Amino acid sequence: MPDLSEDIRLPVACPKCGSHLYRVSEVHNPDDKVFCASCKYHLCSYAEAAEMLKEGPSSKTEALIEKVVNRHGK
Numbered sequence: 001m002p003d004l005s006e007d008i009r010l011p012v013a014c015p016k017c018g019s020h021l022y023r024v025s026e027v028h029n030p031d032d033k034v035f036c037a038s039c040k041y042h043l044c045s046y047a048e049a050a051e052m053l054k055e056g057p058s059s060k061t062e063a064l065i066e067k068v069v070n071r072h073g074k
């Protein structure tokens, strides 16, 4: 089985282990799940991750990060 995943770095830290390194499928479908590279925590969809990467440090990204973290924080 070829490894069809790649690592990306996101501004949001994994709520479980604090890592910023995530693993996504090479296919980059918006619906693909983004997992923490160290603990395999499912953070968000690739579409959300791509949005964070595209925006860079901005208030919109902060809002998106907050949304993602809040969704898992309960």
Ligand SMILES: [Zn+2]
Binding pocket: 014, 015, 016, 017, 018, 019, 036, 037, 038, 039, 040, 041
């Ligand atoms: Zn983690």
